[in-house]
Amino acid sequence: MPSLWRARRRLLLIALGVLGVLQALLAIMVSLSVAAILEGNRALVGLLLATTLGLGVAQWIQKVVAEDLGQHYVHEVRRELVGAALVPGNTASLGVTVTRASNDLTAVRNWVALGIVPMVTGLPLIAIVLVALFIQDLRTGVAVTVPLLMCVAVLPVVARWTLKRARELRKKRGRMAARIADSVMAGELLHATGAIDRELNAVTRDSDRVVIAAVRRSWATGFSRALMAMAASLGTVSIVISGHLEVSEVAGIMMLLGVLATPVAELGRVVEYRQNYKAATRILIPLLQRGSEFKHSQQKLPGLQATEGIPGVYVKGISALPGERIYLHGSADATRKWVTSLSAMEEGTDVIVNGQRLSQLPLKQRRALIGIASAHHHLSRGSVSRLVGLRVPDATVEEIEQALEQVGLNNTGKQRLKNGGHPWSTSQINKLKIASATLRTPPLLVLEGITPENLLNYPGVIISTVQENPSETWRQVNI
Incomplete structure (x- = not known):
């Protein structure tokens, strides 16, 4: 997981620590002011009101800074998580991925904003208040500290119990999310086969398991809070x-204990948030590491200079010169696997384009030498211009418009698509690809599963799994 003590988050953590100390000092001033006023010193009424208002403002600012800290941290983790999900070879279910990006990141955010923050602000406050109680009266300090230490001593046992229940709930919830996502995507098949009721029953069973696991977890989390x-x-x-205290002293001590009660009670929630965080990171950390390793490997690849006088391509045993057309003949599974290994540039995939070995090129240089359009690739959402320019991020508006005109999609650059290309037809989506x-x-x-339309005069090598242009000479290669 990314370091919390980094960049702007350092300032936020320091600010939270200062707020905790400030609240402790204000609480002590409130306690002393109440005791003095009850003894007849009415001149301190203004100070009491001011310090009480200061406590409220400090807690208000603390909540804002805590939310800023939590969101700033989760923003970084979310980016890395989505990047890891986009790494070639990822086989996680869509529902599981969405759950990780929502529930698991919520657990991370809660731990930072509602777990770490109460400790950063609460522990100094508790320590200062306890010291003040001991200074005022030794017996008072002991009376407050002993029950607190006894309850804190039980927390490690409760924490292990909470972690076990949190991991169980997270597992059930992930399974339910995967079931729902798969069911929704298979909606047409379920309707055609009359299996909608059976699928709903399966979802209900998974949902029941989540309910049971959530209730079981509440026994542990509720106990820590209580x-x-x-x-x-x-x-x-x-x-x-x-x-052993006078009435005026009791009033002042009670005010101090009232301020102390909030951070002490929050320690029970800290246990819950910490264990939920640990359960979430058991899944997130391996994913983030995988994404980081892939990104690192892409950045460290050495670039090669183009070798003059060696035009053409060599792709997994297929040699071709510019202008040649290769028809890739084979089963749907075989051609799909062939293209997938090429787009992911898996280890052992030997591709040389114009004298440059693609496996030794950084991603930016690699995508300039190869273009892949597959009917199986799912479109992300956004404008047509954005989708066309994904492979070449620095492409100009004129270049994108020209590419669209060549496939017959004139004046469509500003149109926005979602849900895999809605509202366009399959033909229009393939042209966009x-x-x-x-x-x-x-x-x-x-090209995989896409008819090579409007490519009669394409100057480069075309390898296609579809051959429907009789005006060109295609060389068949069996795989």
Whole structure:
């Protein structure tokens, strides 16, 4: 996981620590002011009101800074998580990926904003208040501290219990999310086979397991919260039972304990957020590491200079010169695997374009030499111009418009698509993919499941799994 102590987050953490100390000092001033006013010093009423208002403002600012810290951290993790999901070879279900990007990141955000923040601000506050209680009266300090330490000693046991229940719930929830995503995507098949009711029953069973797991987790999380709430109450009860303080002193101490009760009670929630975070990171950390390793490997690849006088391509045993057309003949599974290994540039995939070995090129240089359009590739959402320019991010508006015109999609650049290309037809979507793959005319063009339309005069090598242009000479290669 990314370091929390980084960049702007350092300032936010320091600000939270200062707010915690400030609240402790204001609480002590409130306590002393109440005791003095009850003894007859009415001149301190203004100070009491001001310090009380200061406490409220400090807590308000603390919530804002805590949310800023949590969102800033999750923003970084979310980017890395989505990047890891886009790494070639990722086989995670769509539902699982969405769950990780929502529930798991919510657990991360809660730990940062509602777990770490209460410790950064609460622990200094608790420590300062306890020291103040001991200074005022030794017996008062002992009466408050002993019940607090007794309850804190139980937290490690409760934490292990909470972690077990949190991992169980996360597993059930991920399975349910995967089931729902797969069911929605298979909606047409389920309707055609009359299996909608059976699928709904399966979703209901998974949902029931989530409900049961959530209730079981609540026994652990509820106990930790109740335990720390009881710790704060026991301190107050101990002082009342001891009966060694005057009425004015009791009022001041009660005000101090009222301020202390909030951070003490929040320690119970900290346990819950910490264990949910640990359960989430057991899944997130391997994914983030995989994405980081892939990104690192792409950045460290050495670039090769183009070798003059060696035009043409060599692709997994297929040699071709510019202008040649290769028909890739084979089963649907075989051609799909062939194109997938090429687009992912898997280890052992030997591709040389104009004298440059693609496996040794950085991604930016590689995508300038090869364009791939596949009927199986799912479009992301966005404007048509954005989708066409994904392979060449620095393409100009004129270049994108020209690529669209060549495939017959004139004046469509500003139109926005979603849900895999809605509202366009399959034919229009395939044309868009060809426009993207042919942008800046890469020397090698690979088409899978897409008819090579409007490519009669394409100057580069075309490898296609569809052969429907009789005016050209195609060389068949069996795989």
